[in-house]
Amino acid sequence: MKVLVILLAVLCLAAGGAAVFVLSGSYNIAANDPHWPLTEWFLGVVRERSISAHSKGISIVPAKDSRVLIINLGVSNYHEMCRLCHSAPGYPRSEVARGLYPAPPDFTSKDFKRRKDAEVYWIVKNGIKMTGMAAFGATHSEEELWGIVFFTQLLGGLTPEEYTAMVKAAGLQKKEDHHH
Ligand code: HEC
Numbered sequence: 001m002k003v004l005v006i007l008l009a010v011l012c013l014a015a016g017g018a019a020v021f022v023l024s025g026s027y028n029i030a031a032n033d034p035h036w037p038l039t040e041w042f043l044g045v046v047r048e049r050s051i052s053a054h055s056k057g058i059s060i061v062p063a064k065d066s067r068v069l070i071i072n073l074g075v076s077n078y079h080e081m082c083r084l085c086h087s088a089p090g091y092p093r094s095e096v097a098r099g100l101y102p103a104p105p106d107f108t109s110k111d112f113k114r115r116k117d118a119e120v121y122w123i124v125k126n127g128i129k130m131t132g133m134a135a136f137g138a139t140h141s142e143e144e145l146w147g148i149v150f151f152t153q154l155l156g157g158l159t160p161e162e163y164t165a166m167v168k169a170a171g172l173q174k175k176e177d178h179h180h
Contacts, residue, residue, distance in 0.1 A: 031101040055122035074151030075170040090160025107155045120149045
């Protein structure tokens with residue numbers, strides 16, 4: 001009984017302390033103030049377990065031979081919507097990408113570890129909470145989503161010239177990054 005009372009008192013104190021900490025505004029929510037390594041590790045485990053569990057059972061909808069057709073959709077969508085955060089061949093890391101926390105991975109980097117198609121599809125469709133990663137499922141067709149997935153998987157192997165040619169073939173202008 002005594003142990004229980006002590007335990008309850010400790011719990012109340014901890015909850016009170018947490019409430020004071022939160023309500024006082026002491027926690028620094030700034031994007032340029034990184035998490036503790038332990039928090040970072042914990043959030044990483046949560047993210048990886050969640051993506052793996054939620055993407056299980058997703059089968060690759062478009063047949064392999066229709067990939068060529070939908071990759072065009074992927075190129076235009078990627079160039080317009082993803083490049084700013086995830087870079088592209090010939091487009092180095094943008095100012096937005098450098099300011100985001102967590103940082104969006106650079107898909108053109110040699111160090112980027114490519115995920116399975118199903119995982120990329122799930123992420124692009126549903127986004128990732130409390131990061132800059134948006135959910136594109138509500139605004140894009142299945143074909144567009146898969147086109148984006150297949151194109152992002154190709155990115156690491158493209159030269160800037162090849163990328164530009166694909167952007168032109170998809171009917172887009174090559175846009176220059178904004179400098180100031
Ligand atoms: C405003 C910036 C922003 C835009 C635009 C954006 N993303 Fe992201 N994306 C992020 C961030 C930030 C993360 C990292 C989230 C994390 O670490 O949990 C991310 C993560 C991802 C991942 C997981 C990477 C990995 O393997 O860990 C994929 C895949 C992805 N984005 C694809 C896309 C695609 C495709 C588009 C365009 C349709 C896109 N993103 C647009 C910010 C963005």
